Amino acid sequence: MTVPEISVILPTYNEKENIPVLLPKIAHALRKFSYEILLVDDNSPDRTWEVAENLKKNHKELFVLRRMEGRGLSSAVLAGMSIAKGNVFVVMDADLQHDESILPNLVEPILTKKSEISIGTRYTDGGSTSNWSWIRKSLSFIATTLANFFLPIPVSDPMSGFFAISKEYFEKTADFINPRGFKILLEFLHRSEIKPRISEVPFTFQSRRFGKTKLDGSVIRNYLVALLDLRFGKRISPTFLLYSLVGSSGVIVNLFGLLIAESLHFPELRTPFQFLNPFHSSVLFGIEISILSNFFLNNYLTFYEKRYDGIRIVQGLILFHLVSLIGLLIQISVFQFLYHRIFISEFNSSGLRIKFFSDSLAILAAMITNYFLNLNVTWKGSRDESRF
Numbered sequence: 001m002t003v004p005e006i007s008v009i010l011p012t013y014n015e016k017e018n019i020p021v022l023l024p025k026i027a028h029a030l031r032k033f034s035y036e037i038l039l040v041d042d043n044s045p046d047r048t049w050e051v052a053e054n055l056k057k058n059h060k061e062l063f064v065l066r067r068m069e070g071r072g073l074s075s076a077v078l079a080g081m082s083i084a085k086g087n088v089f090v091v092m093d094a095d096l097q098h099d100e101s102i103l104p105n106l107v108e109p110i111l112t113k114k115s116e117i118s119i120g121t122r123y124t125d126g127g128s129t130s131n132w133s134w135i136r137k138s139l140s141f142i143a144t145t146l147a148n149f150f151l152p153i154p155v156s157d158p159m160s161g162f163f164a165i166s167k168e169y170f171e172k173t174a175d176f177i178n179p180r181g182f183k184i185l186l187e188f189l190h191r192s193e194i195k196p197r198i199s200e201v202p203f204t205f206q207s208r209r210f211g212k213t214k215l216d217g218s219v220i221r222n223y224l225v226a227l228l229d230l231r232f233g234k235r236i237s238p239t240f241l242l243y244s245l246v247g248s249s250g251v252i253v254n255l256f257g258l259l260i261a262e263s264l265h266f267p268e269l270r271t272p273f274q275f276l277n278p279f280h281s282s283v284l285f286g287i288e289i290s291i292l293s294n295f296f297l298n299n300y301l302t303f304y305e306k307r308y309d310g311i312r313i314v315q316g317l318i319l320f321h322l323v324s325l326i327g328l329l330i331q332i333s334v335f336q337f338l339y340h341r342i343f344i345s346e347f348n349s350s351g352l353r354i355k356f357f358s359d360s361l362a363i364l365a366a367m368i369t370n371y372f373l374n375l376n377v378t379w380k381g382s383r384d385e386s387r388f
Contacts, residue, residue: 006035007086011076038080075179098162099203109199116169116196120162126202221304242302257286303379327366334362
């Protein structure tokens with residue numbers, strides 16, 4: 001049997017209506033090449049894998065891999081590449097949005113050894129996003145800008161899911177790729193210790209004909225996780241990275257609240273506990289608005305898959321506040337100790353700047369405590385057990 005030049009990898013999930021339309025299109029585009037098509041399906045509820053199996057009699061080049069365990073675009077692509085026989089691997093979506101007519105141009109730089117990676121791009125001369133809404137165009141622009149900011153990648157469309165890669169380059173980089181990464185192209189571009197030669201081929205991104213788009217809130221969250229993961233290393237939990245990002249924003253909110261309260265002359269209070277006196281209500285105000293900010297950001301970003309919805313948000317808020325109470329006591333205690341026992345008593349220093357500095361250190365101590373408590377109490381079970 002002749003070894004194919006090209007292996008087309010189609011990761012699928014609920015694409016049963018698109019597959020019968022797509023396969024003839026690929027066959028026509030690659031009619032002058034020897035090729036195989038590897039359809040990797042994540043056990044789709046709509047039985048995409050079964051539809052594909054029934055099409056094999058008319059498409060001898062088709063191989064169907066049904067994955068009973070594991071799920072995810074990147075791992076599906078890697079599963080296909082691991083069994084592919086061609087010297088060029090092409091990755092494309094099965095939803096008819098990637099223009100199969102550019103396949104010859106896409107694989108040409110790889111076959112002629114001009115490039116290791118050839119990318120179908122929407123953002124260069126000749127490419128477009130067709131009739132996308134302004135919201136989706138804006139999201140795509142922001143995503144591309146963030147990728148190029150976090151990761152110095154010299155390509156116009158780092159978010160593309162339509163690309164070709166040489167088998168040789170894959171074999172040299174496979175051990176570095178995170179199979180749980182959100183965008184597999186970003187993985188190949190950034191993880192490798194080898195700098196690849198890159199070509200770009202323009203195409204027009206088509207509208208989906210059948211099925212439902214998979215773009216939702218989890219996509220945005222997972223993209224942020226992917227960027228942080230790529231930038232700071234795949235051995236650090238993305239949950240921890242996102243939580244740290246949210247926590248950092250909470251520091252700003254907390255200090256901003258303190259400044260607002262101080263400018264409004266929030267009073268000093270007396271409590272039954274001598275060690276808390278005098279109690280600065282401006283600190284409490286900053287803490288509360290940062291708690292609210294952190295809860296909603298963590299609920300819809302860090303722990304999106306385990307988020308509280310509807311009336312359960314009240315339950316989540318109560319639990320988050322209870323957990324945060326420990327952090328609050330830690331913050332107040334650290335603030336009181338630093339401001340009154342160290343700066344005033346030992347150095348005879350006071351005022352807004354000293355309050356600000358003391359509160360900053362107190363917030364840091366509270367944030368570390370809250371991370372571990374929220375991980376194990378508020379959103380218990382949502383963490384990645386394989387990585388810290």
